Amino acid sequence: MNRFILIILLSLISSVLVKSQRTVEYGNLLRINYKNTDLDTSSIGSWITTNGVYEGREFSSHSEYYKVFNYNGSTYGLIHNSEWGLLAGFGLDFEKLENSDKTGYFHDYGEYDIISPFTIFNSNIIPDDNGVYLLNGEIQQCFVEITDDSFIKSQFNFQDFDEHSMIIGLLNEHVIVVTQEYNFYLCSIDNLYTIAPVKPIYVESPVVNGMEALPNFVSRLHESYYLGNTNYGVSLIYQYIPDSLQVNSVIYTDKAYAYDNTIYYLKDHILFKNQFDSLSGSYDQKTELLNGLYWEDLGFPEAGSAITYWKGDTIFVYDLDKEKNIYEQSLNRYNYSNNTPLIDSQYVYLHKTVKITEVKQSDPTPNKFNLSQNYPNPFNPTTTIRYTIPFLGKEKRSGLVTLKVNDILGREVATLVNEQQKPGIYVVEFNGDNFPSGVYFYSITAGIYSNTRKMLLLK
Secondary structure, X not given: OHHHHHHHHHHHHHHHHEEEEEEEEEEEEEEXXXXXXXXXXXXXXXXXXXXXXXXXXXXXEEEEEEEEEEEOOEEEEEEEEEEEOOOOEEEEEEEEOOOOOOEEEEEEOOOHHHOOOOOOOOOEEEEOOOEEEEEOOEHHHOEXXXXXXXXXXXXXXXXXXOOOOEEEEXXXXXXXXXXXXXOEEEEEEOOOOEEEEEEXXXXXXXXXXXXXXXXXXXXXXXXXXXXXXXOOOOEEEEEEOOOOOEEEEEEEEOEEEEEOOEEEEEEOOEEEEEEEEOOOOEEEEEEEEEEOOXXXXXXXXXOOOEEEEEEOOEEEEEEOOOOEEXXXXXXXXXXXXXXXXXXXXXXXXXXXXXXXXEEEEEOOOOOXXXXXXXXXXXXXXXXXXXXXXXXXXXXXXXXXXXEEXXXXXXXXXXXXXXXXXXXXXEEEEEEOXXXXXXXXXXXXXXXXXXXXXXXXXOO
């Protein structure tokens, strides 16, 4: 009984001492050329996620890619930024991946409780002659002109709609606009970005999990039929009849993609193909293609026949025309974030984790530098390195910290840290998956302090 009380007291003391802690995961995009049978990869871009606790409150922030697209021979990424917990906000940025210094501020929705209730936290990209449409954005922020040097948000003229209305579909020369009051309109759009209503569209709104499953994105399936996705974990097939106001739901799925008059959708972990009969406006030829899939492991493209998915530690590319896998590569999935894989006409993109840093700030505060021995040691393929940046009297400012790894010949093989860091205890992960067995040295420099330790990679 006394031992049990002691454990509780120690736990309470520990929770009081730790003022804040956070785990920061850094990485880039591993770009895999699936047109090459050999492993052909490169790294582009950068992303970061943070999860932690501050004064008893959990928080997280994410800056990750969720769309990659090609425009005029260059590759661009759409970065999803979000804050939860201490702050609440959402934003999107463009980035030219061949030159990650070129970024463009695009959306910023600010506090979640003051944005439009119809704001959609995902987007679909449709290229145009002068740039790209980013559908599901508020109407004044849904087109960006792309030049060699900049991203420019185009200002739409939309006198007939309120500022929180959104474009959810681009159908030939028309767009579909939805207002805050959930009114849907087929609209015209001209070269001056003037949007004008042509006629209203009636949308049937079934209830899914107690929520109205209204479509938030519409893509073309056939001359008169379109795929509508909802924001509640299901997708619906909607039919738009040009001479009618009616939009009818056809099928429920977990995730769907329209390609070549065919709908591909995931339901109960099975990927189905359902060919479309344009005469009857129905789907009568359902075929099972793949099973054992999860929606977060399955990546559909913006266009084209190639899709991608994880299964265990293997990434696959599946061709919808050939109905078979055309590429597979075994990877250690531990090294990759659990983001949905991205795909375009030539590459698969995976969020590869480069390092993980754990930071704990507590009382009493650290008062001296320290570089600990890595653990485990020897290791294969990952190990963690812990170091301490102290408070020095009244000096509590950030300082530049570098942590580098060299091989036995003194050649630098990895930079784990190169940034301003505040006082605290840090834990960094080193992954030796791409390095040969042998002795390595890791060295830290922080102001006037420097130290080096030895570690052994055994495979």
